Amino acid sequence: MLDAPSALRSVWLAIHWFDHDLAYMSLIVQKYGGTSVGDPVRIRNVAGRVATTRRDGNDVIVVVSAMGKYTDDLIRLATEVSNDPPAREMDMLLTAGERISMALLAMALSDLGIGAVSLTGSQAGILTDDTHGEARITEIRGTRVKDGLAKQKIVIVAGFQGVDPESKEITTLGRGGSDATAVALAAAHGASVCEIYTDVDGVFTADPRIVAGARKLEEVSFDEMLELAASGSGVLMGRSVEFGRRFNIPIHVRSSFREGEGTWVKEKTMEQAIISGVAHDSSEAKVTVQAVPDQPGVAAALFEPLAEAGVNVDMIVQNVSSDGSTDISFTVPRSHTANAREIAMRVADELGAGGVDVDEAIGKVSLVGAGMKSHPGVAARVFRALADAAINVEMISTSTIRVSCVVRGDKVEDAVRALHDEFEPPMITQEIGADG
Amino acid sequence: MLDAPSALRSVWLAIHWFDHDLAYMSLIVQKYGGTSVGDPVRIRNVAGRVATTRRDGNDVIVVVSAMGKYTDDLIRLATEVSNDPPAREMDMLLTAGERISMALLAMALSDLGIGAVSLTGSQAGILTDDTHGEARITEIRGTRVKDGLAKQKIVIVAGFQGVDPESKEITTLGRGGSDATAVALAAAHGASVCEIYTDVDGVFTADPRIVAGARKLEEVSFDEMLELAASGSGVLMGRSVEFGRRFNIPIHVRSSFREGEGTWVKEKTMEQAIISGVAHDSSEAKVTVQAVPDQPGVAAALFEPLAEAGVNVDMIVQNVSSDGSTDISFTVPRSHTANAREIAMRVADELGAGGVDVDEAIGKVSLVGAGMKSHPGVAARVFRALADAAINVEMISTSTIRVSCVVRGDKVEDAVRALHDEFEPPMITQEIGADG
Numbered sequence: 001m002l003d004a005p006s007a008l009r010s011v012w013l014a015i016h017w018f019d020h021d022l023a024y025m026s027l028i029v030q031k032y033g034g035t036s037v038g039d040p041v042r043i044r045n046v047a048g049r050v051a052t053t054r055r056d057g058n059d060v061i062v063v064v065s066a067m068g069k070y071t072d073d074l075i076r077l078a079t080e081v082s083n084d085p086p087a088r089e090m091d092m093l094l095t096a097g098e099r100i101s102m103a104l105l106a107m108a109l110s111d112l113g114i115g116a117v118s119l120t121g122s123q124a125g126i127l128t129d130d131t132h133g134e135a136r137i138t139e140i141r142g143t144r145v146k147d148g149l150a151k152q153k154i155v156i157v158a159g160f161q162g163v164d165p166e167s168k169e170i171t172t173l174g175r176g177g178s179d180a181t182a183v184a185l186a187a188a189h190g191a192s193v194c195e196i197y198t199d200v201d202g203v204f205t206a207d208p209r210i211v212a213g214a215r216k217l218e219e220v221s222f223d224e225m226l227e228l229a230a231s232g233s234g235v236l237m238g239r240s241v242e243f244g245r246r247f248n249i250p251i252h253v254r255s256s257f258r259e260g261e262g263t264w265v266k267e268k269t270m271e272q273a274i275i276s277g278v279a280h281d282s283s284e285a286k287v288t289v290q291a292v293p294d295q296p297g298v299a300a301a302l303f304e305p306l307a308e309a310g311v312n313v314d315m316i317v318q319n320v321s322s323d324g325s326t327d328i329s330f331t332v333p334r335s336h337t338a339n340a341r342e343i344a345m346r347v348a349d350e351l352g353a354g355g356v357d358v359d360e361a362i363g364k365v366s367l368v369g370a371g372m373k374s375h376p377g378v379a380a381r382v383f384r385a386l387a388d389a390a391i392n393v394e395m396i397s398t399s400t401i402r403v404s405c406v407v408r409g410d411k412v413e414d415a416v417r418a419l420h421d422e423f424e425p426p427m428i429t430q431e432i433g434a435d436g
Numbered sequence: 437m438l439d440a441p442s443a444l445r446s447v448w449l450a451i452h453w454f455d456h457d458l459a460y461m462s463l464i465v466q467k468y469g470g471t472s473v474g475d476p477v478r479i480r481n482v483a484g485r486v487a488t489t490r491r492d493g494n495d496v497i498v499v500v501s502a503m504g505k506y507t508d509d510l511i512r513l514a515t516e517v518s519n520d521p522p523a524r525e526m527d528m529l530l531t532a533g534e535r536i537s538m539a540l541l542a543m544a545l546s547d548l549g550i551g552a553v554s555l556t557g558s559q560a561g562i563l564t565d566d567t568h569g570e571a572r573i574t575e576i577r578g579t580r581v582k583d584g585l586a587k588q589k590i591v592i593v594a595g596f597q598g599v600d601p602e603s604k605e606i607t608t609l610g611r612g613g614s615d616a617t618a619v620a621l622a623a624a625h626g627a628s629v630c631e632i633y634t635d636v637d638g639v640f641t642a643d644p645r646i647v648a649g650a651r652k653l654e655e656v657s658f659d660e661m662l663e664l665a666a667s668g669s670g671v672l673m674g675r676s677v678e679f680g681r682r683f684n685i686p687i688h689v690r691s692s693f694r695e696g697e698g699t700w701v702k703e704k705t706m707e708q709a710i711i712s713g714v715a716h717d718s719s720e721a722k723v724t725v726q727a728v729p730d731q732p733g734v735a736a737a738l739f740e741p742l743a744e745a746g747v748n749v750d751m752i753v754q755n756v757s758s759d760g761s762t763d764i765s766f767t768v769p770r771s772h773t774a775n776a777r778e779i780a781m782r783v784a785d786e787l788g789a790g791g792v793d794v795d796e797a798i799g800k801v802s803l804v805g806a807g808m809k810s811h812p813g814v815a816a817r818v819f820r821a822l823a824d825a826a827i828n829v830e831m832i833s834t835s836t837i838r839v840s841c842v843v844r845g846d847k848v849e850d851a852v853r854a855l856h857d858e859f860e861p862p863m864i865t866q867e868i869g870a871d872g
Binding site for chain 2: 040043044047074077078080081082083084085086088089090092093095096097099100102103104105106107108110111116117118123144168
């Protein structure tokens with residue numbers, strides 16, 4: 001019988017070698033955004049990076065977006081032929097964008113002597129529901145991807161698109177769709193990591209254009225990244241982070257223009273941050289239904305029709321005043337404002353409310369950190385820091401790892417700086433293995 | 437028992453009414469080229485024309501090319517990322533072009549209140565062999581097209597593209613591929629006519645930019661159109677005319693910018709033309725293998741390797757001289773010159789021939805007319821007319837309905853004018869029902 005330390009050592013070695021083997025033979029999914037493949041020179045650069053990953057001994061699946069602003073160009077063409085383009089045809093149109101970039105990348109790889117095959121979303125087995133323009137991935141069938149990998153080829157997959165297996169119609173996944181494609185493929189094919197290449201160096205503690213001292217995070221947990229994404233951090237969309245968390249695929253957000261590590265988004269981070277970062281979002285509007293009679297069911301009467309109309313409601317705040325009526329405020333993306341106003345006014349009428357006010361001059365600032373749940377008083381410090389900077393807080397919403405405040409739109413940058421100065425994220429506390 | 441004239445009359449009426457019904461419920465295939473869908477305004481114009489055809493009571497399948505010079509733009513992008521783009525990826529890239537125009541046309545139709553659905557070549561069941569870049573259509577499977585028509589929709593199909601059912605790889609059909617798509621769909625779905633919309637008014641007796649008096653042909657037979665296409669008339673490619681002839685689908689070549697009839701390409705024309713037109717082609721080069729020993733098998737030794745290398749040989753002329761050796765001359769597209777020269781030099785070496793001469797400063801002028809086979813002396817008049825214009829004839833090739841001459845490149849336009857003046861096509865002779 002072995003003594004315990006020796007047995008542990010054997011196990012450690014086995015894991016070590018197994019890891020090493022895995023690392024050498026492992027599958028890496030790399031996703032390059034529109035800026036990274038914005039022109040032929042950049043596409044050749046991406047090919048060089050993929051080739052290096054290949055020569056390091058990895059299998060590689062590459063997911064690409066459309067080149068630069070190409071999707072915007074296609075949308076503009078659509079508006080020039082139609083006032084209300086059918087969503088089905090819009091998807092047919094937009095999917096041309098990734099088709100172009102994926103074929104060009106395959107050519108550039110071929111020029112480097114690296115065998116590659118490009119596949120549309122449909123060919124790569126990205127199955128979705130039938131919601132044109134905002135389809136959800138329902139299943140990944142990987143025959144052609146596996147065939148390509150088995151033939152020692154780099155498999156390039158068009159991001160942002162899939163196919164509804166019932167109707168055989170081509171679909172697109174909506175905002176952040178290419179990231180979702182990449183993480184879903186990584187999960188389906190058992191990749192060791194999903195690398196998201198972008199035009200910034202990683203996830204920062206705040207927007208570096210606003211906060212000079214903003215720092216790149218080395219690691220951030222899935223939960224924190226979800227809160228950061230929901231709070232306006234544009235680096236990664238929430239849906240891809242959700243995939244990563246569900247299937248435990250580490251996501252490495254890094255620059256396609258610079259060498260060096262970016263930010264790892266993982267299940268368990270080595271260091272537990274009290275505060276990971278400050279995020280902001282200036283794309284929302286606040287809708288207030290004034291003087292609503294304070295009686296059961298009024299919230300449902302308002303938010304049910306909004307949900308049915310597909311309006312994305314973010315924050316909701318309700319406060320009962322002493323006279324028995326109440327104001328209900330909520331925020332929505334500004335693109336949904338018109339729709340939200342119309343529904344709110346109809347409901348206000350039915351409920352006998354005072355009226356509806358829409359305010360587009362707002363912004364939201366959020367403090368995110370998994371450690372704050374075990375550190376009471378963070379919210380209080382947030383309000384104090386904003387007050388000291390003479391910034392009025394109009395709405396408050398919190399989760400266990402986030403505090404969000406709605407402020408005047410022209411105060412957003414001041415608020416971001418005030419919170420970053422106060423907390424100086426990442427505020428690290430060593431809690432490895434702790435329940436946090 | 438009916439007397440003969442009355443019986444004939446009944447048959448005539450039945451056909452008449454049957455025709456009328458067919459005309460009212462008939463299926464029309466319309467193909468719009470790159471210029472016709474060159475920008476959003478033109479796409480809206482095309483939509484208007486399709487809508488009119490629809491409102492006249494027809495089912496419509498529309499085949500579209502890529503917008504304007506878009507295919508050229510994509511080819512340029514490819515050359516910027518690769519010196520030798522793989523054909524498979526080239527097809528993936530180029531098929532994005534028709535995808536964009538078909539979706540935009542569907543949107544424009546929707547804006548006019550006309551239901552439409554756009555289908556890729558693959559979705560429309562255009563099955564091909566596996567020759568990327570120059571695939572041949574092998575079969576049309578029409579499920580989704582039929583579904584669309586059954587739902588009273590305009591079905592828009594991407595021209596120029598298909599899918600190899602074995603490998604499931606996307607293919608393109610090469611030059612004139614969209615016309616071929618249109619005529620093949622017309623044949624497969626039993627259309628009454630295939631309309632080819634283009635930027636000219638129809639098929640002319642000669643290039644109007646060269647011959648001021650060139651006239652639009654009202655009708656031309658499949659055979660003549662094939663000879664015209666092979667002789668350099670760029671309006672219709674030969675392969676689509678072959679489809680039309682094989683399945684007896686009338687092709688109507690007409691302007692997408694102007695109203696009025698164009699040129700009908702049909703099996704039997706109402707009037708038999710002696711001469712239909714003068715075509716010219718300035719895209720070829722002449723290769724001469726000099727002083728070849730005059731012995732059996734030398735032609736095979738030369739043209740077998742050329743065929744294997746995919747070099748498109750057009751005219752071939754061989755004349756034995758008195759000293760027992762011979763010169764063999766042939767013409768090829770100038771894009772094949774380098775390849776042809778290399779093969780010819782290798783063969784010349786093997787055969788102990790004198791050498792190889794390549795001449796790119798040539799042009800070909802052809803006179804085409806189904807009636808010439810019953811009118812002897814046409815060829816002699818051709819040579820006399822060219823001689824009178826002081827134009828030297830370097831090579832001659834004839835078929836039953838065509839006389840072609842190779843002349844100096846800078847004499848091509850003179851030659852076209854000389855032949856048009858001499859014959860003034862269309863020279864019509866009434867031979868309805870005759871064997872000609």
